[in-house]
Amino acid sequence: MSATSLEQLDDYVSRAMSDADAEAFEEALFDAAATGDAPELRFVDALRRGLGDLARRGTIHITLLLSEAEQFQRTSPMRVRMVDLDDYQGDPFDDVAAIDIGLVRYNVPLEGVKRVDVEFGTERTPTLYTIPEVRFDAANNCVVMCCEAELMMATLRANAIVRLFAVDGDERRLLREFRPAAP
Amino acid sequence: MVRRMSQAPATARGASSQDDLAQLLARAGAGDRAAERAVLQRLSPAIRVFAARRLRGADAEDFVQDATLLLIAALRERRVSDPAAIGSFALGICRNLARERARAAERRAELWERFGPRDEDADPGPGLASGFRRVVLEDCFAMLTERARTLIRRAYVDGESNTEIARAMSLTEGNVRVIRHRALQQLRGCLEKPLPWSDA
Numbered sequence: 001m002s003a004t005s006l007e008q009l010d011d012y013v014s015r016a017m018s019d020a021d022a023e024a025f026e027e028a029l030f031d032a033a034a035t036g037d038a039p040e041l042r043f044v045d046a047l048r049r050g051l052g053d054l055a056r057r058g059t060i061h062i063t064l065l066l067s068e069a070e071q072f073q074r075t076s077p078m079r080v081r082m083v084d085l086d087d088y089q090g091d092p093f094d095d096v097a098a099i100d101i102g103l104v105r106y107n108v109p110l111e112g113v114k115r116v117d118v119e120f121g122t123e124r125t126p127t128l129y130t131i132p133e134v135r136f137d138a139a140n141n142c143v144v145m146c147c148e149a150e151l152m153m154a155t156l157r158a159n160a161i162v163r164l165f166a167v168d169g170d171e172r173r174l175l176r177e178f179r180p181a182a183p
Numbered sequence: 184m185v186r187r188m189s190q191a192p193a194t195a196r197g198a199s200s201q202d203d204l205a206q207l208l209a210r211a212g213a214g215d216r217a218a219e220r221a222v223l224q225r226l227s228p229a230i231r232v233f234a235a236r237r238l239r240g241a242d243a244e245d246f247v248q249d250a251t252l253l254l255i256a257a258l259r260e261r262r263v264s265d266p267a268a269i270g271s272f273a274l275g276i277c278r279n280l281a282r283e284r285a286r287a288a289e290r291r292a293e294l295w296e297r298f299g300p301r302d303e304d305a306d307p308g309p310g311l312a313s314g315f316r317r318v319v320l321e322d323c324f325a326m327l328t329e330r331a332r333t334l335i336r337r338a339y340v341d342g343e344s345n346t347e348i349a350r351a352m353s354l355t356e357g358n359v360r361v362i363r364h365r366a367l368q369q370l371r372g373c374l375e376k377p378l379p380w381s382d383a
Contacts, residue, residue, distance in 0.1 A: 007364050013235050014338045016345035016360055030270035033229035035204060043371055045228035048235060048339045050315040055340045062325045128379045133329035151318040
């Protein structure tokens with residue numbers, strides 16, 4: 001039995017592994033940790049701590065409903081700023097260094113939409129990656145993305161192009177494309 | 184190029200053999216705090232996942248703190264010098280502590296008075312709190328499917344068991360495991376790559 005199997009570690013932490021198996025697993029786990037030969041253990045541990053950190057800050061939620069975003073802005077101990085890209089004049093993130101977390105409101109027609117994917121790209125690379133199945137606010141026709149200010153700055157520096165798609169089965173329809181101005 | 188996972192310090196990375204571990208233990212016992220931190224850095228992840236299996240939130244954090252302090256005490260008092268036994272020794276500490284949790288608060292106060300508090304001793308993790316850059320982890324986590332994000336969050340943040348997650352999400356326990364295992368592999372692959380925006 002390898003003490004550093006990612007699947008076994010996940011079973012151990014999530015208690016999918018029986019107590020009897022866990023007892024034997026722990027022996028190998030601690031031995032591997034002591035000899036410094038446990039990359040999967042370090043990964044799982046770092047992941048747990050990192051996700052806990054995002055949860056404490058609120059950025060584990062990729063998107064929020066508008067009411068949740070407004071409440072988050074009011075109650076978070078972080079410096080949170082919400083930007084409506086349609087309303088904002090000039091550079092939307094000119095003071096990004098002065099905030100911890102950004103909430104970006106993308107206004108899109110969402111009537112009848114079942115699923116929304118958000119695609120990030122640039123002129124050079126149209127699709128860098130896609131965030132699938134984001135929560136969206138159909139009542140207010142918007143998607144409010146919540147992210148660390150540093151990530152926001154990285155996307156702006158890269159002149160990110162953000163496209164929101166309605167997805168229904170194999171069908172994908174562009175709802176709207178955003179090209180925020182870089183600072 | 185920005186790497187997604189921080190490298191372990193040279194003291195931990197270079198010393199993987201039993202001989203090196205024996206040297207670390209000897210140096211730690213002689214009062215070398217860097218060697219002590221290197222030993223703790225190896226064992227802390229195991230202590231934390233041990234706690235995560237049994238406890239949630241602040242209770243788990245308290246447990247890790249207690250176990251770490253007991254280990255520091257043992258290292259400084261040279262109660263462990265056999266490199267082949269240090270893993271079992273640390274596990275023994277954890278198991279004993281788990282059995283004696285009722286007395287933990289009293290013991291913690293005493294240990295903190297004797298050996299603490301020093302942040303770098305109690306939390307020997309590399310660099311950032313988690314070892315990942317926050318922004319990169321956020322980026323990679325976002326790329327999972329909504330269901331995978333929920334499963335990972337429930338298991339790794341909320342500390343829910345496989346059974347609890349399956350019940351809450353109306354999935355079989357087998358499905359929950361498979362989705363979570365795939366998500367972990369995806370996260371690991373993503374976190375090992377450069378941030379996409381660094382090349383954009």
